[in-house]
Amino acid sequence: MKKRGFGYGCIFYGTGYGNGFPDISRSIAELDTKGHINIYVGATEVGQGAKTILGQIAAEALDVPVEIVTLIHEDTSITPDAGTAAASRQTYNTGNAVKISAEELKKEIIVVAKGLLNEDHLEISNGVIRSNTSDKTLTLKDIAEASGGGFLRKDGIFQANTTEMDPETGQGNPYWPYTINAYAVEVEVDTTTGIVDIIRAACSQDVGRAINPSLVEGQIDGGFAMGLGYAIFEDINLDKGRIKHNRFTNYLIPTALDMPEIEKIIVEDPESTGPFGAKGIGEPVMIAAAPAILNAIYDAVGVRLTEIPVTPEKLLKALKKREG
Amino acid sequence: MDIKNVFQAKDVPEAINLLDQYGEAAKVIAGGTDIIIALRENHVKVSVLVDISSIKELKEIKTSDDWVEMGAAVTFTEVMDYFKGHKEYSGLIEAASLVGSPQIRNAATIGGNICNASPAADFVPPLLALDAVLTVEGKEGKREVRLEDFLLDKGRVDLNKGELLTTIKFIRLRKGQTVTFSKLGLRKALAISRLSTAVYLEIDDDEKCAEVRVASGSIGKHGLRERVAEESLKGKNLDKAAIDEASKVLSNEVEKRLAGRSSCEFKKDAVEGIFLKAVEKAMVHNGDGSYCAMGTQYYPRAAGKE
Amino acid sequence: MKKNLEVVGKSVIRVDGFSKVTGKATYSQDLTMDNMLWGKTLRSTKPHANIKLNLTKAEVIPGVVRILTYKDVPHNHHGVVFKDHEVLSSGRVRSIGTPIAFVVAETEKIAVEAMKAIEVEYQELEAVFDPVEAMKEDAPKVHENGNLLYHYKLRLGDVDAAFKECAVIVENQYKTSMVDHAFLQPEAGIAYLEEDMVVVCAATQYPHFDQLEIAEALEVPTEKVKVLNPAVGGAFGGREDITMQIHLALASKLTGRPVKTVYSREESFVAHSKRHPMIMSYKTGADKNGKLIAMEAKIVGDTGAYASWAINVLRKAGVHATGPYEIPNVKVDSYAVYTNNPFAGAMRGFGATQTPIGHEQQMDMLAEKLNMNPLEIRFLNALKKGSKTATGQILEESFPLKECLEVLEKAFKKDAKGVE
Amino acid sequence: MKTINVKINGENYTREINEDMRLLDFIRDELKLYGTKEGCGEGECGACTVIMDGVTVNSCMVMAFQANNKEILTIEGMEDEKGLHPIQQAFLDEGAVQCGFCIPGMVLSAKALLDKNPKPSRKEIKEGISGNLCRCTGYNKIVDSIEKASQYLEGEDQ
Incomplete structure (x- = not known):
């Protein structure tokens, strides 16, 4: 039946390593000479989608089209340590690190743009640097060229909030x-x-x-x-x-x-x-x-x-x- | 695996010649879905492979007035396509469709399924229930052998040196006759049979069981006819009591056969359910409580109970 | 913060999708190099034994380039927390599958042949396979310091007193199986030299950690090791521990040539970690209204022959043993225990996957005894924003358990029962 | 050694092979077409699926010599000058891909299915890919994408 x-x-x-173990992710955000954004993280794409969503986070933080963001994570010699692709931690931990590095890069871009445009109130919108007070604009490529043909690079580091529990009672804040x-x-x-x-x-x-x-x-x-x-x-x-x-x-x-x-x-x-x-x-x-x-x-x-x-x-x- | 010579035989005589020439050193390969694993794991140690999967005459299914005849290199997909829509052969269709996966069914052959003589071979029980007759060809000529006699032991069949299984035939089903199949696998695809039964049923005009053949898989050294269950049903009106009685008889038989094995307790119980399903599939209940063998035209078909 | 989110929240097509649907994505088995050698790992076939190796017959096989044993490993230890794995066994094997030697040859076929030609003399030792047995004083010791690797204690309130107040109590023992990640891509890797840098390309979850472990084992500076991580065919925790990375790096360093190895599915099963099987004794009590008052759990996790993540896994099991419910009196003891089984480590859920097999059935049983429906008892006891967990942690925000249950209930109307 | 002639992705290859070579090894090691994957070596996972003479087979379960005079399609033959095959496009659009290791085999099973049955039901789709194991996706989005591919292909025909 x-x-x-x-x-x-x-x-x-x-989520995360827990119990006070230093749970750190690092990221580098870079504006390359073509005016594209590269994000360097040691976070593995195991199929979960890290490569895609970390790019989305960077694009959102910078306010640039997601298509110009490239995630580079395949080589330890050029990427900072972003911890393991486990403990459901890449979106939260490395996502935060990526966001911080992207925000820092954005600030840097604005600084360069201010110098170029001689304006104070600038923002990035959909990949274009605009003035709030005039119709002046700059592209990311302009910024890249103005910064001496080199790269603008900014670090981001994020450490999750976790404390070690009491060994006798297990009391504490192990995860967050x-x-x-x-x-x-x-x-x-x-x-x-x-x-x-x-x-x-x-x-x-x-x-x-x-x-x-x-x-x-x-x-x-x-x-x-x-x-x-x-x-x-x-x-x-x-x-x-x-x-x-x-x-x-x-x-x-x-x-x-x-x-x-x-x-x-x-x-x-x-x-x-x-x-x-x-x-x-x-x-x-x-x-x-x-x-x-x-x-x-x-x-x-x-x-x-x-x-x-x-x-x-x-x-x-x-x-x-x-x-x- | 230490293969030295491989041949793609074009016809049966060529295959037989090769098998004769190389004797024990040679093995037939068709779909390859079993033998390649066996070769890689050194369970089979031969140096010559004779591929029969391209022999046209072994890839045909023919229905004549009296017989249905299938070439040994017919794949399960081809079985499913050929019998599609013929409900009386649902047991063949179902057994074929429960072999492995689409990829395996596209390659694996019915001849291979028989000759491996695995207890879990899906296609053997329905063929046993159809009392299939095999043609075996060798240098000395052809011979016919009943499938039941062909299966000698686990992994061993009645093939002499240089012989090749070429066709499998059974008497064409007529009105009131059907074959069905039911399998217990642990998942819905890619499942090795833990237990299976096939039922051939012939119902006479008085709605009595005129002929029945029951076969099983995975509860013996190889596919087996279950004669006690057959005897229990023969000549009876197939009401619930009769069918329940037969399933109990079968269960007792399984209990005796598997005594002392860890799988006994489960299989003796589960075989009842699996057997009942095969019988139910074989019968189509009519609204008035009468029934007929599935796929026949005697009675208007009512909604089958699943 | 910005007005509206532009990219976050959009189902952007995954960036690695194109290469994967076209078959162009490169997994580590898809890599070959000129002048490449093949490696094969000889593994223990006994669960607990002292071993002696005789390489004589294997070494003379034409095409065998080198057979690595523990003597070739500068620092013969690795492990994600405890360094209790040997790169290659130095004399005692603690589980079936423990790597003993790494054969390097001109072709894969020769490597296999040579691996089979290595003679291993096993002097079998008494083994223990049941974690409860392993906890006993007189059990065979898997490691010198005893089999109890870790004990996590969670104490909140007074469970003994609280159980006396309960209107209903359910008590059961639950058992979970040892399972495999069964990712589709079996382990594979290749190592080669770039001047004095050794490059290892293998599917891993944590390339920077692999880099550390390889450098430590080879006793070279970290910057002399580079880990490349091509497409990874699933992981689920099973690519946290080192499998072939050190073998490959060492083989390449010692031969000066690229070395590749690919595991079969069977080898994959013995090579990587497993999910900890757990035996979980649960006692849960509620008052007559269904409010949980007390819970006591004893959890024994079998970590097999090596620690891997056992401490963290059993800790996580302990912290999550209550389920997402507010219970004022809690006592949990979770133990990580060595046995001679295959080693267990990280797998999706990491200890918190096993305990719900217990606590969620306990909840339904309590509900049945109290004539409540299963959702009702969950709503009643649900942790929420502002609640305190059993470890005393205040859930400051974003804890939408009730919302999750509400939408689920709506989506899954029970009156649909039996209707197709 | 044995000589075989095989047509793969529209191109004729004549090669000397070892008698004990599997079709999978021929495709990967001889032809360097690495899109066909090996996940189990015993016909159970379907990662090595290719289409041979119109039907899917596990290329780990076919000896290379058996492919003599056969026509084979691998994942590398799915794209044409217009770009992605509609099935591949649908897999992208519906988010059917995760780790990707099963995907080449899955795409070919989908193609064989849609060639035989252009408008399959979801049940038929599941049957069609039941020989392709996937550990990441739970299959549902793969089923969605094959439904979508069926629509794309119907649109193409019109």
């Missing part, structure tokens, strides 16, 4: 900020085989502010898939220290057919310490998926599975045990 059930899960997640994630899931359980089918899901994801909504949505889909695998498929299956499931034929990750459609809701509540209010989401997007699935399985068939993954074998056994 097939039975359906609903389940919810919600979590909070403290915290990101929220919640999932609702509907499952269908085949009580004759123990197979769990995820019918549909919805996710509400706190992002502070979404730098790039499409990338956030992509993270949610991917996070859910990994949570789904965690809940019902994945186990390296150890036998005396040996990994028995050591290939893709037996270590099962979800296929396209295993994934439900997900209604993705981005919740914005800007974080004042984040770059334009943004927080990290790369890990949170995954976390509540598995518990929501477990709760939905219970709702469907009335048995609690306290051990994951919930394989057909385990579920059928639990159902049988309940029948007595």
